[in-house]
Amino acid sequence: MSDNGPLHGVTVIDMTRVLAGPYATMVLADLGATVIKVEMPGYGDDARHFGPFVNEKSAYFSSLNRGKKSIALNLKDNEDREIFLNLLESADILVENYRAGTMEKLSLGWDVLHEKFPKLIYSAVSGFGHTGPYSDRPAYDMVVQAMGGLMSVTGHPDSGPTRVGTSIGDITAGLFGLSGILTALYDRNRTGVGIKVDVGMLDCQIAILENAIARYFASGEIPQPLGSRHPSITPFDAFSSADDYIIIAAGNDQLFLKLCETIDSPELVNDERFKTNVDRSENNGPLKIAIEEKLKLKSAEAWLSELGSAGIPCGPINNVAQAVNDAHVRERNMIIKTNDPVSGELSMAGNPIKLSGYSDPRERSPAPELDGDREEILSGLK
Amino acid sequence: MSDNGPLHGVTVIDMTRVLAGPYATMVLADLGATVIKVEMPGYGDDARHFGPFVNEKSAYFSSLNRGKKSIALNLKDNEDREIFLNLLESADILVENYRAGTMEKLSLGWDVLHEKFPKLIYSAVSGFGHTGPYSDRPAYDMVVQAMGGLMSVTGHPDSGPTRVGTSIGDITAGLFGLSGILTALYDRNRTGVGIKVDVGMLDCQIAILENAIARYFASGEIPQPLGSRHPSITPFDAFSSADDYIIIAAGNDQLFLKLCETIDSPELVNDERFKTNVDRSENNGPLKIAIEEKLKLKSAEAWLSELGSAGIPCGPINNVAQAVNDAHVRERNMIIKTNDPVSGELSMAGNPIKLSGYSDPRERSPAPELDGDREEILSGLK
Numbered sequence: 001m002s003d004n005g006p007l008h009g010v011t012v013i014d015m016t017r018v019l020a021g022p023y024a025t026m027v028l029a030d031l032g033a034t035v036i037k038v039e040m041p042g043y044g045d046d047a048r049h050f051g052p053f054v055n056e057k058s059a060y061f062s063s064l065n066r067g068k069k070s071i072a073l074n075l076k077d078n079e080d081r082e083i084f085l086n087l088l089e090s091a092d093i094l095v096e097n098y099r100a101g102t103m104e105k106l107s108l109g110w111d112v113l114h115e116k117f118p119k120l121i122y123s124a125v126s127g128f129g130h131t132g133p134y135s136d137r138p139a140y141d142m143v144v145q146a147m148g149g150l151m152s153v154t155g156h157p158d159s160g161p162t163r164v165g166t167s168i169g170d171i172t173a174g175l176f177g178l179s180g181i182l183t184a185l186y187d188r189n190r191t192g193v194g195i196k197v198d199v200g201m202l203d204c205q206i207a208i209l210e211n212a213i214a215r216y217f218a219s220g221e222i223p224q225p226l227g228s229r230h231p232s233i234t235p236f237d238a239f240s241s242a243d244d245y246i247i248i249a250a251g252n253d254q255l256f257l258k259l260c261e262t263i264d265s266p267e268l269v270n271d272e273r274f275k276t277n278v279d280r281s282e283n284n285g286p287l288k289i290a291i292e293e294k295l296k297l298k299s300a301e302a303w304l305s306e307l308g309s310a311g312i313p314c315g316p317i318n319n320v321a322q323a324v325n326d327a328h329v330r331e332r333n334m335i336i337k338t339n340d341p342v343s344g345e346l347s348m349a350g351n352p353i354k355l356s357g358y359s360d361p362r363e364r365s366p367a368p369e370l371d372g373d374r375e376e377i378l379s380g381l382k
Numbered sequence: 383m384s385d386n387g388p389l390h391g392v393t394v395i396d397m398t399r400v401l402a403g404p405y406a407t408m409v410l411a412d413l414g415a416t417v418i419k420v421e422m423p424g425y426g427d428d429a430r431h432f433g434p435f436v437n438e439k440s441a442y443f444s445s446l447n448r449g450k451k452s453i454a455l456n457l458k459d460n461e462d463r464e465i466f467l468n469l470l471e472s473a474d475i476l477v478e479n480y481r482a483g484t485m486e487k488l489s490l491g492w493d494v495l496h497e498k499f500p501k502l503i504y505s506a507v508s509g510f511g512h513t514g515p516y517s518d519r520p521a522y523d524m525v526v527q528a529m530g531g532l533m534s535v536t537g538h539p540d541s542g543p544t545r546v547g548t549s550i551g552d553i554t555a556g557l558f559g560l561s562g563i564l565t566a567l568y569d570r571n572r573t574g575v576g577i578k579v580d581v582g583m584l585d586c587q588i589a590i591l592e593n594a595i596a597r598y599f600a601s602g603e604i605p606q607p608l609g610s611r612h613p614s615i616t617p618f619d620a621f622s623s624a625d626d627y628i629i630i631a632a633g634n635d636q637l638f639l640k641l642c643e644t645i646d647s648p649e650l651v652n653d654e655r656f657k658t659n660v661d662r663s664e665n666n667g668p669l670k671i672a673i674e675e676k677l678k679l680k681s682a683e684a685w686l687s688e689l690g691s692a693g694i695p696c697g698p699i700n701n702v703a704q705a706v707n708d709a710h711v712r713e714r715n716m717i718i719k720t721n722d723p724v725s726g727e728l729s730m731a732g733n734p735i736k737l738s739g740y741s742d743p744r745e746r747s748p749a750p751e752l753d754g755d756r757e758e759i760l761s762g763l764k
Contacts, residue, residue: 018633046633049658052597059597059599060596132714133713140615140631140633140695143697147629147705154546154547159538162536162541163609165594165605166536167592168546168550175558179557179564182561182568183413185568186564202714202716203711206732210549210731219434225547226545230524237524249524251522313522314525317529319605320604324591327514329585335588355577
């Protein structure tokens with residue numbers, strides 16, 4: 001069991017701010033890479049100024065930047081620029097999430113850097129990517145959630161478009177960017193040369209539309225928000241019991257059979273309306289009524305126990321407190337902590353990539369103060 | 383520009399079904415890996431039976447399995463098992479998304495396979511991961527969206543918990559699994575030995591809670607659904623104009639200043655209630671009223687043009703048809719096609735990881751018929 005992660009020895013120069021880029025470099029740091037944040041002197045990463053704060057340090061920033069180091073550099077200043085280029089000399093990966101063209105204005109675009117540092121992998125995570133008519137537009141999460149169609153399929157039929165309650169526009173771009181970086185690392189082992197990874201947040205929203213896109217192209221019909229129901233797998237919904245709602249996801253014929261047996265409704269199995277998944281999806285309304293009629297006889301807890309014993313995918317609808325305190329979540333080390341010199345002990349989400357042979361520490365290094373690792377970083381350059 | 387992707391030469395044995403696993407192996411195939419689906423004879427991947435259908439072939443299945451090959455093997459049959467083990471002999475990666483313990487029952491668990499094929503990377507994407515109290519439970523997307531807290535923060539204050547309109551529980555697990563696989567490939571180049579990647583869908587839901595988790599741990603307060611508003615960045619919301627809603631995301635002081643100028647409300651900048659992002663988040667209600675008062679004077683289109691010119695992140699709320707037909711989305715090659723022998727031409731989402739030096743084809747190979755590549759796969763073993 002190695003305490004160094006699999007990316008130990010990989011150095012990342014991280015010019016990213018807010019969420020999409022920092023999310024990608026957070027996972028790189030979790031996997032053992034050395035991540036050096038290069039921040040604007042005085043202000044730093046925008047997320048340093050976003051709440052919630054614990055002892056005046058942003059806990060939001062801390063949760064996304066644990067285990068990274070920070071140096072403040074003004075790239076328009078000659079001396080700082082020299083330091084930056086020296087950092088790139090010994091780096092493997094540069095990650096930035098500026099608007100397209102920003103790095104070129106600093107004379108630090110891919111073409112320039114690739115010529116100077118042919119081994120360097122350059123990863124850009126931007127709102128709209130580095131090509132196409134919108135490439136010079138700025139974007140934040142909600143802009144791409146809205147433009148990419150995700151908000152139009154989220155919500156209840158009468159609620160109108162709804163934002164996903166977490167910044168999925170940023171996070172999916174961070175994850176695709178991460179995969180691009182890891183692909184480039186693998187590629188460089190073969191070719192000896194770095195490549196450019198160009199990930200646009202809007203592109204990633206299209207990439208995650210999954211069956212909404214398949215339905216639109218197959219039928220020409222525009223997918224609508226369906227509340228909590230799955231659009232083409234049935235029964236797959238939130239159902240009311242005697243007290244709380246529960247989720248039941250009986251995704252194939254065998255599970256539907258087991259469900260009917262467990263709720264003591266064997267007659268549903270041979271009902272012509274419910275024979276196949278396609279039939280059940282078409283007759284979702286009457287099927288839901290039939291299922292809830294039985295579910296209303298017992299509590300959510302009782303049903304979750306019975307359905308669980310029968311092997312039917314089901315679960316409670318947890319709030320955030322219930323989710324982060326769940327015994328399984330804790331056992332999987334999905335809530336870790338940092339011991340922050342300013343904020344004290346902070347809890348945050350762990351790394352879901354569990355790898356054999358590598359430890360998965362319950363405590364990670366805290367997020368850096370702005371310019372907090374200057375001496376260490378500069379001495380590494382000597 | 384290479385027409386082979388960066389993962390050309392990497393062979394993936396793909397036992398995954400439905401969405402999370404197939405999503406990961408789809409990206410591997412997009413990046414050039416040879417992906418061989420090993421499916422149950424007769425029935426195959428569950429997703430083959432999910433609508434929508436085009437000429438009786440599932441377009442949903444097709445969109446997730448483009449560019450892969452298929453062989454049907456019954457792993458309880460000795461002859462088929464022998465073929466399977468021969469496939470693993472020359473494979474780099476095995477991916478499965480069964481419930482924990484299923485592979486062990488087939489005597490094909492990590493321990494057995496790692497001893498037999500030390501270079502093989504083993505990746506498991508399961509509902510709850512391979513350790514912890516829930517590890518033997520089945521799960522589908524909505525179960526983990528509900529248990530992980532995401533549904534509790536999605537929706538409007540009066541709508542109750544809401545499912546994200548795309549299967550984000552599966553997709554994020556697929557993306558973390560993908561990153562785990564790519565990390566393992568990089569790692570194997572160094573060590574010569576494969577590792578096991580264990581990704582649980584519920585873990586991934588915790589990993590994407592981002593500021594909901596920071597807010598909960600900082601304040602002890604349980605995050606609630608906020609409609610379309612960002613919880614800690616303001617103004618960052620859907621606003622009504624003279625006709626449609628538009629998204630405005632002014633994520634820092636400078637953008638707020640520009641917004642106030644553009645809507646001709648300079649007095650808002652010096653208003654004590656709106657001085658910093660923290661102030662604006664606390665006084666979100668009156669700020670929204672003040673902004674909408676001005677926005678109601680012009681159409682959404684007019685405002686998007688003016689706000690866009692001023693460099694303020696903004697956008698329309700597109701439906702799926704508008705999103706997939708958007709000029710920028712098309713220019714970025716985010717809608718690709720396959721020429722399916724059964725369904726004909728199919729359109730689907732492209733690959734958002736754009737890499738320099740590698741082509742990003744507008745047409746990909748179609749999804750395989752069940753057992754459709756048996757001869758080719760068997761002849762490759764000779």
